[in-house]
Amino acid sequence: MQRAHNFSAGPAILPIQVLEETAQAVLNYNNLGMSIMEMSHRSKEYDAVFIETQLDGLKVMGLSPDEYDVLFLGGGASTQFLMIAYNFLKSKADYINTGIWAKKAIKEAKWVGGDVKVVASSEDTKFNYIPKNVQFSPDADYVHITTNNTVEGTWYPSIPDTGSVPLIGDLSSEFLSREMDYSKFDLIYAGAQKNIGPAGVTMVVIKKSLMERWTGKAPTMLDYKIHLENGSMYNTPPCLPVYVINRVFKWILNQGGLPAVEATNKKKGYLLYDYLDANSDFYIPQVKTKEDRSLMNVCWNLTSEELESKFCAEAKKRYNMTNLKGHRSVGGIRASIYNACPIESVEALITYMGEFMKENK
């Protein structure tokens, strides 16, 4: 099969090995005579897959199952915006506004009610940097950050220290792409369809001690406690998407975990950013502050919208490079180069960019 060069921001590229393992499991899981999709979620065989996925996720992050629990929930990260506030917003919460997704999280917290304080924002410059040295409210119920901003192409170069205030992070579009002290977080959530699996499941990692701050005011399906007490099987989980995550975690562990993943991501990301910086009169990087540049979503402009459209159309036509169009809210070009994106795709992109520049400059 001739693979596309897939730069989609999500649903996104997955490792070929994971596709092959999933296709096999869709036909006949482990020679049981049934598909992974046909197995009762309460069967011992599926349960083993589910628990292994939870434990492998913690292993990749270097977290202990004694301290953290893992949930696999439906409804996307957008549902987490609501659940977080429902479960942990008693009186006040601090949010940092770094982009379109952070704004949505803030909106949902305000719907739940309480004092939702935006303690820092980069909206004044179209979110093209990450606010630093933020003063947090010492009495906040939690601080919420969006560590990677898919649309704007920024990420936190380091995770802020919130002292004794619990830290909650939306890590969706960078999840498991780099080494990080994940224990700084009390709650991490990530829609799977960027770095760890297909659309339809969101992974939530909760520090057990955070539940001491549980409000107890959420309805059943939005209540973390109910999902935790039922091992994330209060109702039928998205079984097939979780299976794919299981294979992705094995793929990460087998290549040496996050140090190996990060090394590859740096190679890919620097290659592309270096090229942009060297040709910034034609390819204009959107994020100027280098340390804030996401190694997952790389965004740039050309000198006109017409040229940007032509760039995307020609990329598709000549080399089957897909999804290079920037998010409709910011325009420009975006190359999402998640964990599973091979370096060959980045190299091919740069070769094409050279050709295109020569023809159009």
Add this chain to the structure above:
Amino acid sequence: MQRAHNFSAGPAILPIQVLEETAQAVLNYNNLGMSIMEMSHRSKEYDAVFIETQLDGLKVMGLSPDEYDVLFLGGGASTQFLMIAYNFLKSKADYINTGIWAKKAIKEAKWVGGDVKVVASSEDTKFNYIPKNVQFSPDADYVHITTNNTVEGTWYPSIPDTGSVPLIGDLSSEFLSREMDYSKFDLIYAGAQKNIGPAGVTMVVIKKSLMERWTGKAPTMLDYKIHLENGSMYNTPPCLPVYVINRVFKWILNQGGLPAVEATNKKKGYLLYDYLDANSDFYIPQVKTKEDRSLMNVCWNLTSEELESKFCAEAKKRYNMTNLKGHRSVGGIRASIYNACPIESVEALITYMGEFMKENK
């Protein structure tokens, strides 16, 4: 491949053809060089799949897209319990309590608030029949019924007439298993993992006119209006599960639609019930009222719990017949024989039941 005889109540058996088509699409969708899991949900190729699935669903039901919309949402039918009340419960609603799932729907409506009236219940006899001739409140915001009760093995022989009061139905475990006047409903919802696909997606069919009664009080992700205005793509939908549904709908349409499906289901169901009735001193059917017997979930007891355990264990061991154990809340035996369950599996089950009775009576 030697297929198991899969009697799981859900996730459940799917047509082999659907498994094969899904496995292929997981590797390389339509020769695009990417998996169906890797495609942007906003790409024209995936969008075509999504819209076709919505339209085919309506076609199977005999409903018009001018009158009805289709959503594919995460969070399971359990999340619909909450959404329904959030979106349509202004002052009072009528619920019929026919089983464990109906009870959960009632609980969630009560959480939202308002006058939630249980207008009929069969709880007094362990839900082993469907209440008839129910008097509905003429001023209710809606009536909610659970048309098939997965755990208890009952279904509505006919859909009640609620006059001008909107009718909302949880059809999860019988969805598209029989001919029915689906236009009697103003809202239908169904977790996919019984009759139409894998776990991780719930199909919601909403009559456009019902939205005139929308409360406007739900948070973003629980707001039908937001999902409707965005063609069920407000956020990333469960793309792969929807693709599987697409293939199941084609499978239904290609065999002649619901008349053909119902004919097969009647053959399978009557075969099994007739056998139970003929041997009811050993295999005791749980549902006595014949017209209330579900053709999807067939429940019976043996004369002791020990014998029931032995029945399940031997079935697995001798013939790879799986998931025959009844739901933990009612015990006994349950054979779920959904659309995709081949008649050969029912015949094999009956043969085994004969052997087992001879050995243990």
